[in-house]
Amino acid sequence: MPLLSPRLRTSLMLGLFGSALGLASPAFAATAPAASASMPKHSFTIGDEDFLLDGQPFVIRCGEIHFPRVPREYWKHRLQMCKAMGLNTVCVYLFWNFHEWEEGKFDWSGQADVAEFCRLAQAEGLWVILRPGPYSCAEWEMGGLPWWLVKHDNIGLRTTDPRFLEPAKRYLKEVGRVLGPQQVTHGGPLLMVQVENEYGSYGDDPVYMGALRDALVEGGFDVPLFACNPAGAIANGYRDDIFQVVNFGQGAAAKSFETLRKFQKTGPLMNGEYYPAWFDVWGRKHATGAPEPIAADLDYMLKHKHSFSIYMAHGGTTFGFWPGSDRPFLPDTSSYDYDAPISEAGWVTPKFEAIRDVFAKYLQPGESIPPAPAANPVITIPAFTLTETAPVLTNLTKPVVDATARHIEAYDQSRGITVYSTTLPAGPAGTISAKAVHDFGWVFLDGKAAGVFDRRSRRYELPIPARKSDTRLEIVVESMGRVNFGKEVYDRKGIQGPVRFDAEGSAPAVEVRDWKIHPFELDASDLAALRFAPAKDAAKTKAAGPSFWRGSFEITEVGDSFLDVRNLGKGMIWINGHNLGRFWNIGPQQTMYIPGPWLRAGRNEIVVLDMIGPAKPELAGLAKPILDVLRPELDFARPARAKGEFSAAGVTAAHSGQLRPEPEWQTAKFAHSASGRYLAFEALEAHGGNTHATISELDATDASGKVLSKAGWKILWVDSEEVTAEAGYADNMLDGQPNTHWHTAYGNNKATPYPHRVVIDLGESTSIGGIRYLARSGDNSRPGRIKSYSVYLSDKPFGLALPE
Numbered sequence: 006m007p008l009l010s011p012r013l014r015t016s017l018m019l020g021l022f023g024s025a026l027g028l029a030s031p032a033f034a035a036t037a038p039a040a041s042a043s044m045p046k047h048s049f050t051i052g053d054e055d056f057l058l059d060g061q062p063f064v065i066r067c068g069e070i071h072f073p074r075v076p077r078e079y080w081k082h083r084l085q086m087c088k089a090m091g092l093n094t095v096c097v098y099l100f101w102n103f104h105e106w107e108e109g110k111f112d113w114s115g116q117a118d119v120a121e122f123c124r125l126a127q128a129e130g131l132w133v134i135l136r137p138g139p140y141s142c143a144e145w146e147m148g149g150l151p152w153w154l155v156k157h158d159n160i161g162l163r164t165t166d167p168r169f170l171e172p173a174k175r176y177l178k179e180v181g182r183v184l185g186p187q188q189v190t191h192g193g194p195l196l197m198v199q200v201e202n203e204y205g206s207y208g209d210d211p212v213y214m215g216a217l218r219d220a221l222v223e224g225g226f227d228v229p230l231f232a233c234n235p236a237g238a239i240a241n242g243y244r245d246d247i248f249q250v251v252n253f254g255q256g257a258a259a260k261s262f263e264t265l266r267k268f269q270k271t272g273p274l275m276n277g278e279y280y281p282a283w284f285d286v287w288g289r290k291h292a293t294g295a296p297e298p299i300a301a302d303l304d305y306m307l308k309h310k311h312s313f314s315i316y317m318a319h320g321g322t323t324f325g326f327w328p329g330s331d332r333p334f335l336p337d338t339s340s341y342d343y344d345a346p347i348s349e350a351g352w353v354t355p356k357f358e359a360i361r362d363v364f365a366k367y368l369q370p371g372e373s374i375p376p377a378p379a380a381n382p383v384i385t386i387p388a389f390t391l392t393e394t395a396p397v398l399t400n401l402t403k404p405v406v407d408a409t410a411r412h413i414e415a416y417d418q419s420r421g422i423t424v425y426s427t428t429l430p431a432g433p434a435g436t437i438s439a440k441a442v443h444d445f446g447w448v449f450l451d452g453k454a455a456g457v458f459d460r461r462s463r464r465y466e467l468p469i470p471a472r473k474s475d476t477r478l479e480i481v482v483e484s485m486g487r488v489n490f491g492k493e494v495y496d497r498k499g500i501q502g503p504v505r506f507d508a509e510g511s512a513p514a515v516e517v518r519d520w521k522i523h524p525f526e527l528d529a530s531d532l533a534a535l536r537f538a539p540a541k542d543a544a545k546t547k548a549a550g551p552s553f554w555r556g557s558f559e560i561t562e563v564g565d566s567f568l569d570v571r572n573l574g575k576g577m578i579w580i581n582g583h584n585l586g587r588f589w590n591i592g593p594q595q596t597m598y599i600p601g602p603w604l605r606a607g608r609n610e611i612v613v614l615d616m617i618g619p620a621k622p623e624l625a626g627l628a629k630p631i632l633d634v635l636r637p638e639l640d641f642a643r644p645a646r647a648k649g650e651f652s653a654a655g656v657t658a659a660h661s662g663q664l665r666p667e668p669e670w671q672t673a674k675f676a677h678s679a680s681g682r683y684l685a686f687e688a689l690e691a692h693g694g695n696t697h698a699t700i701s702e703l704d705a706t707d708a709s710g711k712v713l714s715k716a717g718w719k720i721l722w723v724d725s726e727e728v729t730a731e732a733g734y735a736d737n738m739l740d741g742q743p744n745t746h747w748h749t750a751y752g753n754n755k756a757t758p759y760p761h762r763v764v765i766d767l768g769e770s771t772s773i774g775g776i777r778y779l780a781r782s783g784d785n786s787r788p789g790r791i792k793s794y795s796v797y798l799s800d801k802p803f804g805l806a807l808p809e
């Protein structure tokens with residue numbers, strides 16, 4: 006159809022089809038928001054059975070996309086891709102910290118200009134669902150919560166604690182000011198707004214949810230407000246004045262909607278997050294999902310007129326410092342490709358086509374799906390060398406002094422790296438330790454490497470040799486993303502002191518004091534202050550410890566590219582001043598997406614911070630991404646597991662019992678509490694005589710039934726886990742995510758018979774009164790549902806050899 010003004014086009018189409026089909030109703034006109042200066046206002050309500058757009062039933066075919074994860078120059082392209090996949094709505098999180106990184110200073114410009122993003126969505130004929138937080142999760146730094154909240158000791162995050170609630174309400178008011186005018190009721194594309202995010206997986210206080218609801222209303226939102234939760238958490242904090250949607254993955258639609266209906270007797274059934282795959286964390290297998298089961302689930306939901314939101318429709322890239330960490334501490338990759346139907350660079354995928362084919366069957370009369378826009382140009386960049394270096398330890402920033410070493414927020418540092426330095430007096434060998442070091446601490450004695458503190462295995466103790474004279478102790482601490490899920494969001498970074506030195510022999514440990522703390526926010530001014538020198542000898546530079554490197558390359562054509570970082574170690578990259586994000590040679594991600602608009606014809610400059618040093622200071626730009634190559638052998642400090650054969654000889658089972666196969670929480674109370682530092686769970690038999698064992702979540706309770714924190718727990722040993730065909734790590738039973746699970750090995754004929762056992766190190770001897778268990782999600786046909794089991798507790802590691 007020739008290009009006519011949107012208003013004219015709409016009325017024409019109405020005229021044409023409406024009369025043709027005798028449907029002169031607004032429904033057709035309302036399937037896509039009109040995009041003209043004077044926006045028609047619409048009503049969007051929740052009926053007894055359907056969503057009603059201008060009073061007409063409306064099924065939401067939604068997909069999630071995060072504007073901070075897409076270069077602004079590509080917003081329009083990605084939105085056109087969403088439309089071309091057959092979506093009629095996009096779902097958008099706001100990340101509070103992205104708009105208020107400094108307390109009281111809001112930013113809604115440039116990459117943070119969400120109002121413009123909404124206008125572009127409307128222009129592409131897409132409605133918008135808004136999820137402003139204040140907490141969002143989303144594998145984003147601290148789940149979207151601002152770092153400055155944890156400057157307060159003992160603050161209650163995501164509670165009615167005024168130190169949390171007041172700034173949260175101020176932020177939501179600001180959101181109302183910026184996005185209120187974008188509501189359908191005001192001529193914009195915004196259909197409904199979410200209150201918090203999966204709050205039921207964190208707390209159960211309806212007053213808190215009510216306070217946020219009221220803040221959104223006071224902020225000017227008059228469209229429906231809703232909340233999302235996985236099925237098992239809907240009850241927590243439930244309010245009947247907030248519409249509920251349910252989040253679930255593959256094969257769980259019918260069951261989840263059944264559970265939702267138990268709470269919400271009327272109204273349309275909507276899925277708030279449907280996962281086509283999952284996110285990646287460093288050191289774990291790249292998550293993927295086949296198109297077929299997704300197409301089947303979406304077909305099922307559309308057949309039943311259920312609405313949904315695909316999480317993620319387009320993942321994009323978590324540039325800069327923004328990647329969070331999954332609990333307990335599993336840092337998220339910078340690529341957020343998520344194996345989504347629209348790839349990280351905005352390409353069509355087989356999943357995209359499978360979904361579009363399903364949607365094409367369920368279009369409203371007169372509705373059509375436009376063709377996908379052309380992909381953006383892609384270039385390769387011939388290999389180039391980083392020719393200059395600037396070691397961190399000889400480029401220190403202005404220090405603050407402190408008698409005792411504290412977390413970085415106490416020094417008003419928000420992120421980056423921090424060098425803690427002091428003097429260790431001459432004296433005997435011993436060990437140095439801290440309560441915790443978030444997240445990695447490279448230790449140097451008079452400039453020589455002396456080991457690494459590693460949060461993954463909670464290695465917060467290191468041997469220190471004897472010293473003939475006073476010795477300079479420097480600890481270069483790298484803060485990765487703050488944990489974005491669960492109680493671990495209280496993720497203060499840096500050294501959680503006091504630091505102690507425990508000399509060999511009987512003398513009591515002493516506190517190491519009088520520190521200089523050199524904060525590196527790694528912002529433009531820090532980078533500009535670096536003194537680079539020609540990189541003479543890579544090995545020497547490597548010995549100098551964490552270093553910045555610099556190089557450049559020339560190109561004639563500009564286009565997207567994938568920076569090959571396989572020669573590098575672990576750190577962060579800036580290209581022409583843009584913070585591209587983190588890299589880590591253990592993978593699975595081995596390339597970094599470079600958006601074309603961040604490159605320029607001619608000379609382009611790269612700065613790299615490498616904490617462990619490159620194998621070779623050489624990079625190149627590839628035409629395709631590499632997101633699925635694990636290199637555990639390169640890990641500088643592999644989280645160690647115990648070795649040897651499991652034996653419970655001489656240990657009486659604290660409890661034995663039966664489990665149901667359903668993916669619902671099951672609690673078992675022991676006849677008598679039992680104590681020990683090590684908890685062994687022994688699966689004896691599976692439902693259906695299967696040889697596999699799987700567990701989604703395993704908790705322990707005290708004698709009163711209260712669920713104990715798992716913050717200090719780690720998997721010490723497991724007889725079998727599948728880590729090739731899927732990411733079936735035993736650690737999954739400790740991550741608080743109902744969508745991940747431990748799965749015993751099955752790839753390459755590695756299946757092993759029952760019994761299957763896992764040993765958890767609780768960190769200290771603990772009195773346990775029971776366990777809480779969640780089977781893997783999905784229907785009972787999924788293998789590995791444990792039937793009978795026993796639990797053992799002991800202060801000895803069941804005959805296993807503890808890691809060095």
Ligand code: GLA
Pocket residue numbers: 141142143144202203252278283284
């Ligand atoms: C949850 C959260 C999302 C995201 C997904 C995993 O359900 O609500 O923000 O973290 O898990 O990608």
